[in-house]
Amino acid sequence: MEAKGNISPNLTAGSARQYQPYLEAEWGFKNSWYPALFSSELEENQIKGVTILGREIALRRARGQVYALDDRCAHRGVRMSLRPTCLTDETITCWYHGFTYNLRDGILRTIVASPDDPLIGKIRLRTYPVAERAGIIFVFVGDEEYQPAPPLEADLPIRISDDKNAVAHILDEQAYVRGIHRRGNSNWRLAVENGFDPGHLLIHWDNQIIAATDRNLGLGALPVTEDAIKIIDEPGGPKGMMNMYNTRAYKFFGENREIGLKARGKKPYYARTSVFLPGLLLVEHWPAPGWAQYEWYVPIDNRHHEYWEVLVGRCTSPQERQEAEYLYEHFFEPLALKDFNDNDLFAREAMQSFYEQGGWERENLCAFDDATIVWRKIASRFNRGIQESPHRRTIHS
Numbered sequence: 001m002e003a004k005g006n007i008s009p010n011l012t013a014g015s016a017r018q019y020q021p022y023l024e025a026e027w028g029f030k031n032s033w034y035p036a037l038f039s040s041e042l043e044e045n046q047i048k049g050v051t052i053l054g055r056e057i058a059l060r061r062a063r064g065q066v067y068a069l070d071d072r073c074a075h076r077g078v079r080m081s082l083r084p085t086c087l088t089d090e091t092i093t094c095w096y097h098g099f100t101y102n103l104r105d106g107i108l109r110t111i112v113a114s115p116d117d118p119l120i121g122k123i124r125l126r127t128y129p130v131a132e133r134a135g136i137i138f139v140f141v142g143d144e145e146y147q148p149a150p151p152l153e154a155d156l157p158i159r160i161s162d163d164k165n166a167v168a169h170i171l172d173e174q175a176y177v178r179g180i181h182r183r184g185n186s187n188w189r190l191a192v193e194n195g196f197d198p199g200h201l202l203i204h205w206d207n208q209i210i211a212a213t214d215r216n217l218g219l220g221a222l223p224v225t226e227d228a229i230k231i232i233d234e235p236g237g238p239k240g241m242m243n244m245y246n247t248r249a250y251k252f253f254g255e256n257r258e259i260g261l262k263a264r265g266k267k268p269y270y271a272r273t274s275v276f277l278p279g280l281l282l283v284e285h286w287p288a289p290g291w292a293q294y295e296w297y298v299p300i301d302n303r304h305h306e307y308w309e310v311l312v313g314r315c316t317s318p319q320e321r322q323e324a325e326y327l328y329e330h331f332f333e334p335l336a337l338k339d340f341n342d343n344d345l346f347a348r349e350a351m352q353s354f355y356e357q358g359g360w361e362r363e364n365l366c367a368f369d370d371a372t373i374v375w376r377k378i379a380s381r382f383n384r385g386i387q388e389s390p391h392r393r394t395i396h397s
């Protein structure tokens with residue numbers, strides 16, 4: 001048996017009580033920015049409904065601008081996104097009886113068949129701050145009183161400055177951004193923890209990208225020094241942690257002699273991973289050198305998350321852009337975002353029933369899980385609030 005790593009004992013020691021807020025965050029962390037849709041998924045005058053942290057939100061684009069409002073009509077509670085009805089550029093109309101709300105402040109502006117109704121101007125739908133950047137529509141989900149919303153940058157990865165071949169940041173002007181999102185059938189926390197898990201490489205052992213590139217990712221890594229995990233606490237900026245891979249701080253295991261298992265591939269390839277509040281991952285130089293993979297695990301409800309896989313490259317000319325598109329379509333999406341990450345999704349979904357039945361108290365974490373414990377503590381400390389369970393409707397799995 002390997003000796004337990006000795007990183008920051010104050011951060012890894014102790015029991016679940018030391019990250020109690022995290023254990024309570026079944027529905028996610030509120031007062032944070034989450035991706036809702038790619039820009040290309042919401043055309044002019046389209047209305048689409050999303051669910052984030054258990055809140056149903058309608059998104060509409062009008063004159064190019066995206067607006068977000070509660071997606072339950074104040075009249076009799078239908079989701080307005082079920083039958084998008086856009087009658088003016090300033091309003092959203094419920095398709096059922098025509099309650100019509102201002103997009104900007106959510107106030108009831110008129111009712112189609114009761115234009116002098118006393119309710120007009122008196123009731124409203126809640127609105128949400130929206131930021132559309134890098135081809136993604138982000139919504140700030142949380143308490144209405146939490147104002148002003150922090151800048152989007154505070155809920156994105158840090159800019160990398162300690163690497164001369166640093167990957168581009170998603171908000172850089174030259175960033176090339178492409179990706180997919182899909183539903184994952186597990187609690188969002190199982191998804192985050194899988195994203196940077198230093199001990200989970202067995203599930204990637206035989207993946208297509210390993211075979212195609214002859215890479216050796218090892219079987220897993222064990223943090224062994226105090227600085228193996230760096231805490232990120234930028235004033236007014238991102239909070240999270242970075243696994244300092246590829247340094248003396250981690251011990252990599254390429255082989256387990258006990259059972260005669262060896263990692264495949266000849267070329268050692270370690271990708272540094274970081275995780276940030278409210279729950280997003282950065283993998284540098286993946287799926288190829290110079291690229292970065294971002295992943296968001298957006299809580300839909302307590303049993304489902306929206307799994308966002310976004311690649312960020314850097315393109316300075318139309319030729320580079322063409323090449324990036326070629327790589328994305330024929331290599332990155334099929335081999336990395338799909339085949340490789342399909343295994344991650346499978347693993348998270350496989351954990352769900354255990355954690356739904358008290359697994360948080362019954363798990364037996366081992367040495368490489370120190371990274372997971374550090375994350376749970378950081379998340380407990382830096383979150384801007386725990387989303388309460390809605391309790392107002394049944395969640396069907």
Ligand code: FES
Binds near residue numbers: 075099
């Ligand atoms: S339910 Fe929307 S107008 Fe009646």
Ligand SMILES: [Fe+2]
Binds near residue numbers: 194195344
């Ligand atoms: Fe993985």
